[in-house]
Amino acid sequence: MKILLVYPETPSTFWSFKDALKFVSKKSAEPPLGLITIAAMLPIDWEMKLVDMNVTKLEEKHLLWADYVFLSGMNVHISSVKEIIRRCNKLGTKIVAGGPLFTTQQQDFLGIDHFVLNEAEITLPLFLNDLKNGTPKYLYSTDEFPDISLAPTPMWELLEMKKYASMSLQYSRGCPYDCEFCSITMLNGRRPRTKSKEQFLSELERLYRLGFRGNVSIVDDNFIGNKRKLKDEILPALINWQKEKKYPFNFITEVSINLADDDDLIKMMVDAAIHSIFIGIETPNDASLEECGKSQNQRRNMIDSVIKLQKAGMIVSGGFIIGFDNDSTNIFDQQISFIQKSGIVAAMVGLLNAPTGTNLFKRLKKENRLVETFNGNNMDGATNIIPKMNYRDLIKGYSKIIGTIYSPAEYYNRIKSFLKEYEVPSWKSQKLTITEIKAFFKLLWLIGVIEKGKRYFWKTLFHCLFKYPKKFSLAMTLVVYGYHFRRIAATI
Numbered sequence: 001m002k003i004l005l006v007y008p009e010t011p012s013t014f015w016s017f018k019d020a021l022k023f024v025s026k027k028s029a030e031p032p033l034g035l036i037t038i039a040a041m042l043p044i045d046w047e048m049k050l051v052d053m054n055v056t057k058l059e060e061k062h063l064l065w066a067d068y069v070f071l072s073g074m075n076v077h078i079s080s081v082k083e084i085i086r087r088c089n090k091l092g093t094k095i096v097a098g099g100p101l102f103t104t105q106q107q108d109f110l111g112i113d114h115f116v117l118n119e120a121e122i123t124l125p126l127f128l129n130d131l132k133n134g135t136p137k138y139l140y141s142t143d144e145f146p147d148i149s150l151a152p153t154p155m156w157e158l159l160e161m162k163k164y165a166s167m168s169l170q171y172s173r174g175c176p177y178d179c180e181f182c183s184i185t186m187l188n189g190r191r192p193r194t195k196s197k198e199q200f201l202s203e204l205e206r207l208y209r210l211g212f213r214g215n216v217s218i219v220d221d222n223f224i225g226n227k228r229k230l231k232d233e234i235l236p237a238l239i240n241w242q243k244e245k246k247y248p249f250n251f252i253t254e255v256s257i258n259l260a261d262d263d264d265l266i267k268m269m270v271d272a273a274i275h276s277i278f279i280g281i282e283t284p285n286d287a288s289l290e291e292c293g294k295s296q297n298q299r300r301n302m303i304d305s306v307i308k309l310q311k312a313g314m315i316v317s318g319g320f321i322i323g324f325d326n327d328s329t330n331i332f333d334q335q336i337s338f339i340q341k342s343g344i345v346a347a348m349v350g351l352l353n354a355p356t357g358t359n360l361f362k363r364l365k366k367e368n369r370l371v372e373t374f375n376g377n378n379m380d381g382a383t384n385i386i387p388k389m390n391y392r393d394l395i396k397g398y399s400k401i402i403g404t405i406y407s408p409a410e411y412y413n414r415i416k417s418f419l420k421e422y423e424v425p426s427w428k429s430q431k432l433t434i435t436e437i438k439a440f441f442k443l444l445w446l447i448g449v450i451e452k453g454k455r456y457f458w459k460t461l462f463h464c465l466f467k468y469p470k471k472f473s474l475a476m477t478l479v480v481y482g483y484h485f486r487r488i489a490a491t492i
Contacts, residue, residue, distance in 0.1 A: 001046040004066035004093075005039055005158070007032035008073045008080035009053040012488065014348050015076075017165070019484035023439040023446075027055035027163040030217050033154060033170065034072050034099055040152035041124055050158040053080065063093045068113075072099030075355065078108075085111045096127070100187055104356045106139075115139045119173075119188075121146035145189045148173055149196060153203050156210055166215035166252065169203050171195055171234070175222040177256060179280070180292040180363070181321070183355040184221045192225030197233045201241055208248055218253040218274070227265055235268040242273055247427045252276040256296045260305035270313040270425050277309070281318040284338040285331055288324035292360070306342045310418060313425040315474070318344040322398055323352035325388045332397035336404050343417035345478045346485075349401050351383040351394070381492050399492060406489040408453030411482045412460045419468045419475055430470060440476060447483055 010028075012018050017029045032052055039048050049065070051058050063069065069088050073081050081101065088095050089111045097109070098116040106115050114136055116127045123140040130136045148170075156167065172195070173188040195203075207216065224230060242249070251274040259266060259277070269275070281302060282294055289297050306316050320339065322331055339347045354361040354370060364370050369386040387394050404410055432440075447457050457479065464475040 001043070002065055002067045003039075003042060003046055003048045003070055004062055004068070005032075005035040005048065005050045005070045005072075006058060006084055007035055007050075007052040007054070008071075008077035008084060010076060011079070013076065014485060014488050017481070017484055019487050020480045021165055023442050023480045023483075024165060024435050025438070026165040028052065029165050030168045030219075031156070031159050031161075031164050032072065033168045033219055035070065036154040036156060036158055037151060037170075038070060038072070038098070038120055038124065039155040039158055041120060043128070048155075048158065052159070053084075055160055055163040058084070058087075060087075060091065063088055063091050066093055069093055069095045071095055071097045071112075073101045074099070075101055075105070077101060078105075081109070085109065098123070100183070103141075103187060104183060113138075115141075117141040118143075119146050121148065121150040145174070145191075145193060148193050149199060151195070153206050156207060156212075161210070161212055166217050167207055167212050168217040168219050169200075169207070170219050171200055171223065172220045172225055174225060175256075176225050177222070177294075177296055178359070179282075179294050180360040181352060181354065181358060183358050186357050188221055192222070194226055194229055194234075197237045200234060201237060204238075204241065204249065208245060213248045214250070215276075216249045216251050218251055220253060222256050223253040223274070224255045224259050224262075224265065227262065231265055231268060235265075235272050238272040238274075239268065242427070247273055247429075249273065250275060252278075254278045254280075257281070257300070257302060257305050258296045260300075260308050266309065266312045266314070271427075273425070273427055275313055275425055276315040276317070278317045278319065279306070281306075281338075281342075281344070282321045283324065283327070283331070284334050285324065285327060287326035288331075291324055291326050303338065303342045306344060307421050310343060310421040311423055313423045315418075315422070316342075316344055317346035318342070318348065320347060320349040321352050322349065322401070323383060323385065323387050323389065323394055327389060329389065329393055329397060332400050335401050339405050340410060340414060340417070343414055343421055345411070345414050345418050346481055347405055347414075349398070349405070351381065351398060352385055352387070353383050354385055402489045402492050406482070406485045408456040408482075408486075411485070412456040412479075415460055415475060415478050415482075416463060418478070419464060419471050422471060422474075424470050424474075430473075432473060436473060436476075439480065443476060443480055443483070447479060451483065451486075 010016050051062055094113040096114045096116055097112045102115055103117040116123045118141050122142045122144055127140050172192045174192040175184045176190055178185045178190060253274055255277050257279050309316050320335055354364050364385060370384055371386055372384050448454055464472050
């Protein structure tokens with residue numbers, strides 16, 4: 001068999017960091033971990049090629065070469081996915097589709113030969129066995145959640161690794177929380193399933209031997225879902241491994257805000273170089289947190305929690321949502337105030353959407369408040385919900401938030417607020433790489449000379465250079481992020 005694994009093109013969104021990647025001469029933030037894991041599950045004698053459309057153009061010759069196209073993606077990829085399907089159908093190339101997009105919205109796609117849904121450790125072997133026997137079915141699905149120790153080491157060898165800003169791997173699946181708007185528990189369950197210490201370190205060792213150094217994204221739904229195992233097994237072993245290898249990797253992951261309640265866990269994560277974290281803050285409105293079941297964010301001062309994590313050496317990014325049923329028009333100023341006071345520089349603010357199959361989707365369907373298919377990009381001003389707030393007020397307020405927090409004045413003030421609290425981890429090297437030096441000269445020209453609002457940049461540059469010299473490289477990275485965010489904000 002000749003298998004072409006295809007990952008669709010991600011549109012330019014806050015999450016894509018496309019404008020920021022240009023500074024470091026990279027094409028994509030992260031590789032398609034799901035597809036390279038699937039590749040490792042296929043028969044060893046099959047020929048395989050990968051086309052990630054975020055780094056390589058999908059050409060007709062690729063599709064003609066393949067016996068099957070294995071296609072995966074997320075909701076945000078819908079437009080690109082439909083174009084890929086059209087091109088395959090035109091050429092007569094068969095398609096096997098799987099991943100979160102097809103698992104939740106399989107009924108929305110025509111032209112697929114075989115759907116292999118849910119988690120592939122269960123469904124893919126069934127398909128491969130039937131294919132071997134010449135009896136492949138149209139649909140494979142399961143209600144079971146597999147032991148993820150069955151997942152093989154991803155085939156990073158298929159990637160053009162130099163085109164990515166980071167690599168990615170997975171330690172666990174599932175989240176103990178069940179937020180109404182989130183599809184994680186529907187896809188991966190509420191009981192966090194984890195890999196063993198040996199399996200996790202083996203994957204890191206493989207990446208290390210392939211020569212990769214730098215940022216690694218641990219793509220878990222909630223990395224701290226099983227705190228005891230992290231503290232007793234995983235983190236002590238990871239800290240030792242990092243020290244032995246002289247910290248070749250630093251990690252990005254997603255956690256819940258209750259990490260701030262565990263001082264020992266915070267210290268161990270920072271010592272292991274898991275220091276860049278994304279947290280779903282959602283809203284400072286307690287009634288809206290109650291509405292969506294975000295109990296872990298309630299009964300706490302979330303700004304204090306964020307600042308505590310920053311002081312410990314963590315770079316906190318945050319997700320924010322407006323458009324809850326309990327949101328009034330006061331929410332816009334409340335969100336702006338929270339974001340500025342917290343010093344969360346990368347604040348991703350989006351409209352509430354109801355992904356297909358979530359508890360929110362089911363509730364709003366009963367209330368006849370769904371208007372269209374979820375497109376996965378809640379930061380383009382679109383929503384598939386009929387809100388209780390006047391829609392014009394919602395859009396006007398949303399635009400106000402984005403326009404304010406990503407204006408040069410407010411954004412650079414947020415950088416200063418963050419740097420004031422942030423403590424640099426002891427393992428962090430102060431040496432600049434060639435890539436960082438080249439990026440610095442690019443930003444001096446593009447942000448310091450060409451872009452509007454450059455006076456705020458120069459004030460921030462000299463402020464950081466003289467007051468926080470050890471944090472200067474990080475500050476300039478955040479400056480580059482702002483360049484990207486402002487370009488996305490201008491389109492909203």
